[in-house]
């Protein structure tokens with residue numbers, strides 16, 4: 001028996017003597033575990049989601065910081081410019097509603113406004129920084145009232161080219177008419193704001209009748225009735241927008257696969273009269289995805 005074993009036995013005997021009942025072998029004092037304390041675990045603080053966690057962050061930075069986005073927008077407008085002579089010369093219309101082709105009528109081009117000719121990414125940036133995760137109509141309307149959106153790259157030059165060619169430029173936007181408490185008598189202050197913004201950045205002069213808002217004359221979100229309004233007097237030679245629905249009626253029931261099928265039915269127009277401006281920040285393309293949208297990620 002070595003010294004270590006003798007020491008263990010002595011400790012055991014001492015323990016028996018002291019306890020008088022249960023036999024147990026105590027560990028040396030310097031190795032004894034600390035007494036079990038009854039403690040309440042400190043609550044784990046859940047970090048508050050910040051701008052870095054906002055799902056819109058990358059897309060908004062891409063809009064604001066990527067030279068690639070600027071080039072894409074300029075290229076889209078350069079393509080529109082190069083297609084314009086043929087669009088004017090060839091018979092036909094870019095509006096599906098203009099089934100007679102508009103022969104004999106003077107030419108018009110139809111533009112969407114937001115993320116087509118005006119860049120509203122500062123408003124989105126404010127929403128990210130303030131932690132506002134969902135669309136806030138009052139904040140949006142405040143932004144519209146500031147008349148501070150800058151033009152999308154390439155838009156001003158193309159609009160000038162259209163005017164040089166005596167093409168009527170019509171803006172059809174889903175900016176919505178809503179009276180403001182400060183002036184409840186004005187049914188559509190957004191019209192004057194948008195007109196001023198377009199003119200301030202060089203997209204004008206825009207005549208009031210060439211800017212058609214949602215809610216004006218009872219017009220709905222679907223832009224078809226407003227296209228019909230233009231068709232009455234003009235042949236629509238080109239359509240430009242950041243959304244599929246700027247070109248033609250697409251319902252919210254149309255999922256991604258349906259949108260692809262519908263788009264494929266109009267290859268001729270995509271290749272001649274329809275121009276899409278890139279917008280990664282929002283749109284029907286994401287609205288139609290089922291929640292959670294991560295379920296729509298492809299891994300193959």
Ligand SMILES: [Mg+2]
Nearest residue numbers: 112114115242
């Ligand atoms: Mg738009």
